[in-house]
Amino acid sequence: MKSSLKTLALAASLALIAAPASAQEKVRWGVPMAFGSNLLALGDTMPWVSETLKKISGGTINLQVFEPGKLVPALAIFDTVSAGKAEAGYSWMGYELGKVPASALFGAVPFGMESPQFAAWMYFGGGDALLKEVYKPHNVYPIFCGSISPEAAGWFRKEIKTPADLSGLKFRAAGFGGKVYQKLGASVTVLPGGELFQALEKGVLDGTEFSLPTVDDQLGFYKVAQYYYMPGWHQPSTNQYLYVNLDAWNKLKPQTQAQIETTCTAAVTIALAKAEALQGAVLAKFEKEGVKARQFDKVMLAAFAKATKEVMAEESAADPTFKKVYDSMTAFQEQNRKWHDYGYLPRDFK
Template sequence: MKYPLKALALAASMVAMTLPATAQETVRWGIPMAFGSNLTALGDTMPWVSEQLKKVSGGTVNLQVFEPGKLVPALGIFDAVSSGKVEAGYSFMGYELGKVPVSAIFGALPFGMETPQFSAWMYFGGGDALLKEAFKPHNVYPIFCGSISPEAAGWFRKEINSPDDLKGLKFRAAALGGKIYQKLGASVTMLPGGELFQALEKGVLDGTEFSLPTVDDQLGFSKVAKHYYLPGWHQPSTNQFLYVNMAAWNKLKPQTQAQIETTCTAGVTMAISKAEALQGEALAKFEREGVKLHQFNKTMLDAFAKASKDVLAEESAKDPMFKKVYDSMSAFQNKNRAWHNLGYLPRDHK
């Protein structure tokens, strides 16, 4: 028996109308951040992700961001998410070094991969699977959600010409960078970004590293220190993550999970692009303000590299997951080394 096409179409539409629609669930989470939302590419990425999530979900997924200290301390986001105090939080990965040693190299690997190659490893080199494996025992589902260009090596109140100049230096550094400075004789402390200007101004610190030139400019470091050193050997890429409590994540529908992860992937792209777009003018501004720009010489970089190698070997020996991830990162970087050396123009080419 043959049925007219119009009848078949009508029947199909009636069946479709009887099927239950997949409703977009409503999510309302408060998201504490480790950085102020005013900090370019570092702190404004999660607010951007939040706004995009509202749009793609039709307003039903609202991850409301909170400035540092408003919900939990800036350096306490991992603990708050792990314990379930908050559903999720946004932070640089590495502040939880004491509890999750491998977090430090997901956040920033000294002399490691620059931002584009790190994201390549995360998405196509097995990095994301290792990330999830490392944080699962801590009830945290981490999502790669921002990455910026190399940081500066730091601000100093005096010139640094040899490794001996670091001995006894009161310096702020995070994660593995701090361990490396300690190995070279510096007295290292860890302070959040909002406390660094005053610490430099009062002489509590002789120097500090923090972030990109644009971010360092926003924090006013050029007013209290006049020697700015590059390159950011300690953080060739600086990576931010959305930490989600595992129970909260598992309650979400697959559609919502996909929306969050996809907008975070877009956030990585936006952060990289914004970071790359703005640094040249920031350096020019520093010079106009009397800041002397320095590039660490080979002697200094060799000393940092040797200390980095020692620290990474020590951490690998202490923690199997650290070693597993570091070996994966190193293998990926080495596999692509010839491509990077041959495929890109030399940086001194004009």
């Protein structure tokens, strides 16, 4: 009798242990991406999220990634997810700037917060709640799902010595960085990464910004543009998001939602760590290739900063939601300024 009771108890325990796995809902989504999965720390983060979700869910959550252009154009992620033509997509936030003015604030802000501080604002400064508020009217549930180190300021076919050298320059830039370049007289266009090499080679562009040294290396910009400028004043952090159709998100069980959001939180760490780990070696390679690395001097940075203030003031005046988000960001950055100035070693200290 005791043996039978033990057997029944064991069977009941095993059933309870197995219940969560068997009850786990199955998710099968196609996820178009704005960046190729070959682009280190930028395009390979979503594939990492996909594989990790398969493991932690026991195979019940399958977010199948698709390369740019395979399902939708690289710059059409927001529209596709908003319309419900795909349950989810992965992109830098800001290509929808014309429809969602505050969007690019979450993607990158000129002279804004670097990745660790941006993450602090998102998770502990009210940023994530504002993000959800901004996108809810567009039927999108966005999840912070990757952040990388500062981009380079850009590749140029000629040396840029003064702000006047930007006048008439044909330059590719996205987000508010592009608007700042326009303020300084450049002719700005937005093209996806896969089209930039040819545009530089043929002279359609005089210069471009795109991403980290590792990514720029993979795209071959050093072969068609000689001057490489830093720092990435226009994007001190570059932030990627998993865009989820709000209706599709609301259908998920809380357990599934938690698995997806937790994995994206881990992806922020993975992307930033990879980005920081790889750039030094690539800069050394560029030097061997004859690339002329430059830093914009204080005169150039002051010109960019002045134009940035003008752009942000104009955008804030034009859109209350933009102002609400930007005010939150700048207040958080200012609150932490003394800590960053006093708590960290000066960057010019050796």
